[in-house]
Amino acid sequence: MIRLRTLGQVQVEGVSDESAGRLLAQPKRLALLCYLATEALAGTVTRDQVVGVFWPEFDQRHARGSLRNALHHIRGLVGPEIVESVGDRIGLRRGALWCDAHALLSADGTSEELADLYRGEFLGAVYVQGAPDFERWVDRTRSSLRSRAAELEWALADRAQGAGEWITAAGHARRAVSLSIDVEAASQRLIRLLDAAGDRAAAVAEYKRLRDDLNREYGVAPSPETEALVERIRSRTDPTPRPASDETHPAEPRRTASLAVLPFKNLGEVDRTYFAQGLTEDLLTALASLRGVRIVSRASVEAFTTEPESTIDLRQRLGVDLVLSGSVRLRDKRVRI
16 A cells, blocks of 8 residues: 655655656646645545636646646556546546545544644645645645644643643643644643642643743733733642643653745856746655654745745745755856855
């Protein structure tokens, strides 16, 4: 069975290294395989739906021709029987391919193995030029996967808390906070868990982290509800005793940092834009493999970099922790990055 990993660094397992390398070097065909693996694994989608996502600039005849050509190459790289056609619908054959994103979204139940599937942002370094609907689909899928991963972590935290395993519970809860869209509500839940574990200092420290993050990223203070919760914890004269089984503090939070990579500039006398673009793509691919780092999609970055502005302004507009910018200068046989 072919195994396709789309969370974190994209990987194709179960085929030759040469085939995997060729597929990873072809962004649109790789994106098409990931799309089908997420949307049509053991199911189907219409050809019109697919060509609208990947070839919106073509007329129907040319778009369908491009789709046939892409599917032909995918079959050649990962197996002739992997793609199934049923009339005007296409899909992937059941049992021929496993995809982490599909497994995470479709599986029932709760387990640490399922939660561990989330190794990073969905298709963090995959970019398809001229396909805005694909970028929107990626953003929606990323949101769904993050929400699903957060739900799993909360479920594991509740299970560990019920068993009196407070350190394990806090670890899962911190992971859930890093994945949650509503960060303040998630932090409130973590604060209550830490307080119930008898670690009032950790609960107050979590509040301070939330307060500093909200102020730095949005210029706002925690809600009155959060303030009242922490005030009750601080003012209580009979602190909740720490469970006897816990002898150490819960592990430090594994926070997800956000990073935007700006297109590298070519400063050489000769036009080597392709070299700068290639370096940018390689950096995005490498950074996407790091756990605890969320890479902003290339389309989102380009939407905010059409006009020169400071990296501080860009960081605020993109809502990220870090902005990476760079330049490339080739002269004679030397390159300066």
